[in-house]
Structure formats: C-alpha cells, structure tokens
Amino acid sequence: MNTLLDRPIWSALSTVHAPLAEGDGLARRYAPGFLSLAGTAEDTPQAAADFASLVRPGETLYFLQAHPVLPPPGFEALVATEAVQMIAQDVQAVAPDEAIVALGAEDAEEMMALATLTKPGPFSLKSQALGRFWGVREGGRIVAMAGERMKQPGYTELSGVCTHPDHRGKGYARRLSLHVAAKIVEAGAQPYLHAFASNTAAIGLYETIGFSLRRSMHVAALRRPD
Known part of the structure; x- marks a missing residue:
C-alpha cells in the first residue's frame, strides 16, 4: 500500500518539499506564505502536540489524509468533510495546445485573483514555488489555469484547476x-489529484481523462484559538 499518498502533506513536506517546511518531530507544515497545509506522520497524542506547536494563535491549517483527522485539545474543526484521491495510470496523449501558456512569477497577482474568485483550494502568491503552472488567456487576462502542488518521490499532484x-x-x-498531467509524466512522475467527494462534476471530468479513484480521504480545517 502506498503510504506516501495516504498522508500526502506529511510525505511532501518530509521529502521533496522539505525546504518549504516548518516543524520537526511528527508534524510538518508549509512555512507561512506558501500554503495553509499541515500533516503528521501518525495519529498519536505526540503527533498532535507537535502539530499544535506549529500553529500561531488564531491561525487555521488544513489537513488531508486517509484517516479521520482528530483535532488536538483546544482546537476547533472549522471544516470536516470527505474527499477523494484520484491517480492517473495512463495519461492520454494530447496534441500541442497553442492556447496554453506557461505562467511565471510576473503572473502571481493575477493568478491569486483568479484563485480567490474561484476557490480551487489553498493557494498563495508563492504557490509557484511548489511547482509549474499553465494558463489560458483571453483579452490579455488569465481566464483559466492549472498546475502542480504537492510532490513526493515519484508523484506530483495536479491542482489549482480553475476557470473564471x-x-x-x-x-x-x-x-x-490533460496538459499538466502530460507535463508531470514527461518529468518522470505519476499524476494524482484530490477533489471534494461532493464535487461529482469534477470527479467525472477527471475520470474522462484517465484518472481513477485511489481511495477516499478526509479533509479538516483546524483553527487554534486566539
């Protein structure tokens, strides 16, 4: 069983994305300014205590893992819901798409505005530090984008998919x-992604391009009181 993907945040922050991590012991989080994501190596009181030590007063961090998330004492669960994790075994070959362009640091503000409007998931002005992004422009403005987020040895998450x-x-x-998945494969990794279990339209779309359900997941937003 692939435990790297059962705890994708922890495994990313303890491997490929370790330079972007804060924390030691049994908990890691993305450094402030990158993403509001955190994970633990296991579900134990010590791991919960290690996580609690990483959270600023009034701050909210998101968990994503295969098992139900248990908030540390004193924390409030603002969100607790189910998601799905999907993985691509065979990515469809696609012809070059001239409408799709690489996005760079100069596009960060515009990308952030689109993400704020469409809410594809945790996103920040520094999200491009995690991986590559591509978009489509109309009238000189970015109207759709997608890119890479968490990375583990041999795997890269497709994320940030949104359209105005x-x-x-x-x-x-x-x-x-399709474009991002193909780029991930070209780089020698296997694409995977997450979607809320209730988002049947997105799940159906991903199934048509070669993604299949790997397992159900749990999402929780945990807030430390002020």
Whole structure:
C-alpha cells in the first residue's frame, strides 16, 4: 500500500518539499506564505502536540489524509468533510495546445485573483514555488489555469484547476488538466489529484481523462484559538 499518498502533506513536506517546511518531530507544515497545509506522520497524542506547536494563535491549517483527522485539545474543526484521491495510470496523449501558456512569477497577482474568485483550494502568491503552472488567456487576462502542488518521490499532484465564471463551458479545465498531467509524466512522475467527494462534476471530468479513484480521504480545517 502506498503510504506516501495516504498522508500526502506529511510525505511532501518530509521529502521533496522539505525546504518549504516548518516543524520537526511528527508534524510538518508549509512555512507561512506558501500554503495553509499541515500533516503528521501518525495519529498519536505526540503527533498532535507537535502539530499544535506549529500553529500561531488564531491561525487555521488544513489537513488531508486517509484517516479521520482528530483535532488536538483546544482546537476547533472549522471544516470536516470527505474527499477523494484520484491517480492517473495512463495519461492520454494530447496534441500541442497553442492556447496554453506557461505562467511565471510576473503572473502571481493575477493568478491569486483568479484563485480567490474561484476557490480551487489553498493557494498563495508563492504557490509557484511548489511547482509549474499553465494558463489560458483571453483579452490579455488569465481566464483559466492549472498546475502542480504537492510532490513526493515519484508523484506530483495536479491542482489549482480553475476557470473564471465568465469563461466556463469552453473546455479549459479539461485541456489544462490533460496538459499538466502530460507535463508531470514527461518529468518522470505519476499524476494524482484530490477533489471534494461532493464535487461529482469534477470527479467525472477527471475520470474522462484517465484518472481513477485511489481511495477516499478526509479533509479538516483546524483553527487554534486566539
């Protein structure tokens, strides 16, 4: 069983993304300014205590793991819901798409504005430090994007897939997802992704491009009181 993907945040922060991590012991988090994600190596009182020591007063961090998330004493669970983890065994070959362009540091503000509007998941001005991003422009503005987020040895997460509400229905999410998945494979990794279990439209889309369910996951947003 692939335990790297059962605790994807912990495994990313203790391997490929270790330079972006804070914490030691049994808990890690992305350094402030990158992503509001944290994970633990196990579900034990010591791991919970190690996590609690990483959270600032009033701060909220997200957990994503295969097993239910147990908040440390005194923490509030603002969100507790189910997600799915999907993995691509065979990525479809796609022809070059001239509409899709690489996004860079100069696009960060515009990318952040699109993510804030569409809410594809935790995102920040520093999200490009985690991996590569691509987008589609119309009228000189970014109207859709997708990219890479968590990375473990041999795996890269497809994430940040979003389209401006005024430009939905044009197939941008599908085209960008295929493009990013192909780029991940070219780099020698296997693509995987996450979606809320209730987001059946997104799950259906990912199934059509070669992703299949690996397992159910649990998401929790844990807040430390002020």
